[in-house]
Amino acid sequence: GQQLNQSPQSMFIQEGEDVSMNCTSSSIFNTWLWYKQDPGEGPVLLIALYKAGELTSNGRLTAQFGITRKDSFLNISASIPSDVGIYFCAGRSNDYKLSFGAGTTVTVRA
């Protein structure tokens, strides 16, 4: 399957700070998705991106689909304690399959 490199692997942030993480791929994707996984739970979709160059927001979250179609980033503004969790990028490989990055673990210091 396709290799997705997600960075950073982990981050400690102060409440109120902005957070940024990104994902790069050796392959082109037609769709990029960002998920959040809480401990002991499955991933929950945060944002879906369908078009190169697209910038999409969902509350305090903003994500962009890179022009080359090989990268995407996610920003979280004004972080709060409930932003703790693992964030995954995923690229849509075909009509039904996703390739996931290894995740960015976010820990917020109150």
Add this chain to the structure above:
Amino acid sequence: NAGVMQNPRHLVRRRGQEARLRCSPMKGHSHVYWYRQLPEEGLKFMVYLQKENIIDESGMPKERFSAEFPKEGPSILRIQQVVRGDSAAYFCASSPPGTGPNGYTFGSGTRLTVV
């Protein structure tokens, strides 16, 4: 994750035993996908099923692993003669026809520990 039910949530098996993981998709979803998550890694695709059909099992190990989605009842992922390397979280997702991954809803997973 409401709607996609996976059980058990936690499963402990000794080496050589069989593990059976169940997934009931959301109402109205006829497509089921299984993914495996090793510790500190992302999810890896295993298999895609529709009712009574395996569409793509390219991510599933060739031996000891099998999956089914019968006409009635949940989808089952079966691992025979488990080994320590099978320890992982197994997630099921379902989607309505025609949406693909954009319409995925994931379950809460089954955490398999092989001792």
